[in-house]
Amino acid sequence: MQGIELSIIYVTSFAILLMGYFTAISSKDLIRLLIALELMFGAVFMSLIPLFSAISNAAFGIAIITIFTSSGELLVLIAAIVTMDRERKNIYTSSVTIGGDKL
Amino acid sequence: MNIEIETLLLLAIAGVAVLSSLAVLLTRDNFYASMFMSATLVMVAGIYALFNLQPVFVLIVFIFVGALGIVTIALAATYRFAPERQISVLWALPVIITAFILGYSVHISNLASLEKIQFALQKFITPEYLLLILFLTALIILLMLSVLKMGIEKEEGRS
Numbered sequence A: 001m002q003g004i005e006l007s008i009i010y011v012t013s014f015a016i017l018l019m020g021y022f023t024a025i026s027s028k029d030l031i032r033l034l035i036a037l038e039l040m041f042g043a044v045f046m047s048l049i050p051l052f053s054a055i056s057n058a059a060f061g062i063a064i065i066t067i068f069t070s071s072g073e074l075l076v077l078i079a080a081i082v083t084m085d086r087e088r089k090n091i092y093t094s095s096v097t098i099g100g101d102k103l
Numbered sequence B: 001m002n003i004e005i006e007t008l009l010l011l012a013i014a015g016v017a018v019l020s021s022l023a024v025l026l027t028r029d030n031f032y033a034s035m036f037m038s039a040t041l042v043m044v045a046g047i048y049a050l051f052n053l054q055p056v057f058v059l060i061v062f063i064f065v066g067a068l069g070i071v072t073i074a075l076a077a078t079y080r081f082a083p084e085r086q087i088s089v090l091w092a093l094p095v096i097i098t099a100f101i102l103g104y105s106v107h108i109s110n111l112a113s114l115e116k117i118q119f120a121l122q123k124f125i126t127p128e129y130l131l132l133i134l135f136l137t138a139l140i141i142l143l144m145l146s147v148l149k150m151g152i153e154k155e156e157g158r159s
Helices: A002-026 A030-049 A056-088 B006-026 B030-050 B053-080 B090-106 B120-124 B127-158
Strands: none
Touching: A002 A030, A002 B006, A002 B030, A030 A056, A030 B006, A030 B030, A056 B053, A056 B127, B006 B030, B030 B053, B090 B120
């Protein structure tokens, strides 16, 4: 893998991660948050590519673990969105009142 | 400066990926945002295919785009607050003309016959990785069972 290809991959990965982050902080409903998280996981998958040139088999194992665990997390978030809709009758992030700390 | 064709292709795919992720941020409709998100993930998977890493391409496209992406699109379409069309119907005309020209040019050109596909996943299938996939599948089933149990308990508490 050439240096220019490596830089393209890392710059693209960082740009997608940044877009996902901006989408997450500007989201007003949980669907948007889910989309932002999937985008950020996409950026993480992309940053794994250079690892394949050094240790391909281990990198494939890491990719499998990342894909499965992130899928599990997102599936739980989807279930949480549906549960919240049944409880609160809306999916706005502003209606999530518990969780986190107040400074 | 001599840039190889693969680098140019990588640059093009990465550019489309960044632009579609920017579209996720800029579009106001969740449905279109989920479509652009799926396009970004397909482009990321395309970069894996470009480096001849087809097993990861298949995993990303099948699991992330095929399963999670479609569920996200379905959720975004269900919880769509203000259904409005952002694309004019008139765009269908150039799309149909382009598809016709493309189809006709493929039909009249003498394409070489396809060779037998050499599937590259075979060398990755070792007992260790099979065990890993088995454990991760069990993890996802356990996660889903716990969510299901939570839903049933809430139903029972309500009734």
